[in-house]
Amino acid sequence: MKREYLIAVDLEGIHGVVGEPYKSLYPEVADYAVALKNAVKEINCVVDVLFAAGAEKVAVWDNHGTGKNLDFSEIDTRVIRVENPPMPRYERFSFAKDFAFAGIFLLGYHSKEGSFNGVLAHTYSSQRVQYFKIGGRTMGEAEIYAYIAGELGIPVLFCASDDVCVGQVRAAIPGIRTAVTKIGKGRNAAQFIEEEEVLRAIRAGVADALRAPNEPVRLTYPCAIEMNYTRAETAEAVLRKVKSIGQDARYGETTHIVQSVLRDFRDLEAFI
Ligand SMILES: [Zn+2]
Incomplete structure (x- = not known):
């Protein structure tokens, strides 16, 4: 097994960050700058442990919004930067073809x-x-990415985030190692954990994951899917798009809900 690893980075779950009501974590929000600064600390921490354990390549993928957030001049120079390609989400791991990733580490999800x-x-x-809702279970982005990576035979080995996200990935991905960055108290509230303690937990979790890696997760097909959209217009557009690619689809209990059956993972793209 090659010792090549990917660190996928979102920003909301980074330590010291809660954002603001009604807003996404973008430059106009004060916590955006905090997230960038603290993400670099979490990334460098993971990179250190990976190379100390004999990693051959470590790639870093900025996966928040447009994928142009992190200041790579602050990040350990040994890493390889991978770009967020302008293509469907399920193909966004296409750069994985250029590597032999033995595992993925999620930060900031x-x-x-x-x-x-x-x-x-x-x-x-x-x-x-x-x-x-896929296969009868509601899923967040971290779990969906674990299933996309699983299709490529790559396990998600580690996730650092607030205690709520950590609980969700632990329930979905058997054996995954985790570190808690903050205790969630609301959409824009958290009890913060001392930075040194967060970084210590990340180092320990990453080292543990390398010692005894968990397996990739896979869905079994055909697989039921149910999406609930905020606006009926979105559901209507998705329903039309799904039918146009020859997939069966119908409304659920309301016109915000679209139900269908995935034939394989690529069918997911029309819904996202
Ligand atoms: Zn994000």
């Missing part, structure tokens, strides 16, 4: 939309999505 006490909880977009 967040709980799914509507999670009690989940800091900045959302599923892709609060304006767009209320829930994604």
Whole structure:
């Protein structure tokens, strides 16, 4: 097994960050700068442990919004920067073909939309999505990425985030190692944990994950899917798009809900 690893970075779950009501974590919000600064600390911490354990390559993927957030001049120079390609989400791991990733480390991810006490909880977009239910379970972005990576045979080995997101990924991905960055007290409230303690927990979790890595997760197909969109217009457009690619789809209990059956993971793209 090659010792090549990917660190995928979102920003909402980074330590010291709660954002602001009605706003996404973008430059106009004061916590955006905090997230960037603290994300670099979490990344460098993971990079250190990976290279100390004999990693051959470590790639870093900025996966928040447009993917142009992190200041790579602050990040350990041994890492390889991978770009967020302008293509469908399920293909966004296409750069994985250029590597032999033995595992993925998630930093800064967040709980799914509507999670009690989940800091900045959302599923892709609060304006767009209320829930994604796949195979009868609602899933957040971290779990969905674990299934996309699983299709490529790559396990998600580690996730650092608030306690709510950590609870969700632990329930979905058997054996994953985690570190808690803050205790969620609401969408924009948290009890912060001392930075040194957070970084210590990240180092320990990453080292543990390398010692005894968990397996990739996979869905079984055909797989039922139910999406609840914030606006009926979105659901209507998705329904039309899904049918146009020859997939069966119908409304659920309301005109915000679209139900269908995934034939394989690529079918997911039309819904996101
Ligand atoms: Zn984000």
